[in-house]
Amino acid sequence: MARLTEAQAGGANVLRFLDLIAFSEGTAPVAGSDDGYNVLYGGGLFNGYRDHPRRRLTFPINGNPVTSTAAGRYQLLERYWDAYRTSLRLSGGFTPENQDRVAIQQIRERRALDDIKAxxxxxxxxxxxxxxxSFPGNDYGQNPHKLEKLLAKWQQLGGGTV
Structure with missing residues (x-):
């Protein structure tokens, strides 16, 4: 579950949506993980939250090698962490709470926060x-989930209206 409180996140639906992202990205169910907050691209784990782990890993997706620095519950790239850490004035490192804050800011920037609340x-x-x-509708070629599967998970998380 997301680590911010309902008040900090802006509502229960925002927390549910963060959990939906973690489900979709496949980070929350990784065995031995801290609910996905310490997951590297490809499913490995990193230790400590002092900073983004800054590891460039390559794995095949659909027969093609894909290299990424994605890490954490929401698979945040190193370069975006650096930018958001500065713009949001985050202290304390790549903590679960700061990962939640960055994900909410990314949602806000896509103008999806009001949709989620509704x-x-x-x-x-x-x-x-x-x-x-992992969300449908992009051209990353990384096998996104079907919308129906995500909407079913949303309802399982306790969300209403889809």
Whole structure:
């Protein structure tokens, strides 16, 4: 589960959407992980939250090698962490709470936050598909989930209106 409180996140649906991202990105269920917050691209784990792990890893996707610095519950790239850490004035490192804050800011920048609060999750997923490769509607070629699967998970998480 997301680590920010409901008040800090801006509502229960925002917390649910963060959990939906973690489900979609495949980070939350990684065995031995801290609910996905310490997961590297490809499923390995990193230790400590002092900073983004800054590891460039390559794995095949659909027969093609894909290299990424993605890490954490929301698979944030190193360069974006650096930018958001500065713009949001985050202290304390690549902590779970700061990962949540960055993900919410990314959602806000895609103008999907009001959709999420209203339960318009299909719209929010579409607006955020260029951030998370596991969301349908992007051209990353990384086998996104079907919208129906994400909407079913949304309802399982306790969300209403899709």
């Amino acid at each position: 339960g318009l999750i299909a719209q929010a997923i579409a607006k955020c598909s260029n951030i998370w490769a």
